[in-house]
Amino acid sequence: MTFRIERKLLINNKNIFKTRDIFFKQGFKKLFPNRIIFSCYFDTVDFQMYKDSIEGTVPRKKIRIRSYDKLFTGKVFLEIKINSVEGRYKKVDQVVNYKKFFYKGYFDQDYGICYPKLFVKYKRSYFVKDQVRLTIDQEVKFSKFYKNFKNNFSSFDKYDCVELKCRNINELNKIDLDQLQIIRNSKYCNGVNEIFREKNIYTERL
DSSP states (O other): OOOBEEEEEEOOTTTHHHHHHHHHTTTOEEOSOOEEEEEEEEEOTTOHHHHHHHHTOSSEEEEEEEEESSTTOSSEEEEEEEEOSSOEEEEEEEESSTHHHHHHOEEETTTEEEEEEEEEEEEEEEEEETTEEEEEEEEEEEEEOOTTOOOOOEEOGGGOEEEEEESOHHHHHTSOOTTSOEEOOOHHHHHHHHHTTTSOTTTOOO
């Protein structure tokens, strides 16, 4: 198990080029070509993972099925992000029969049966400097989950985000972030807030 350190930074269409320039001047280089990321997030019937994330409860998890460039075509991965008292880490496994999770749910030992709730789609750019990885996520879109994979993606550019990830805080401390705003950001929570905003998640079973 390897813990990782994350910092998330606010960007928008007006400052994206300035933000890139800040990192390029510090020595960040393109890691590999941009990709489109598709994720399907799972949660309990009463959205307990969402609630735990909003409230900052520790430990907590996020569970998702992820694919790249095409919606659940080719290689598909099950990812479990865990935020524990000791730190953050992620488990990733390639899955073949992933559709069983869409139809029957995914059993988690802490949360019980979790069901697909939300599709998320965005474009990710990758950069690196030494041991620090930088990603820029743009063109963020959300859709409610449908079993037939029908989707109705809506765009929400206000959720564009920069993420810095590393395993050594000393490496991260070498990066100058004075011109940038550090934020809490969860694509899953943002998507739930937008797609299910007409529902009261704390009182309704969705």
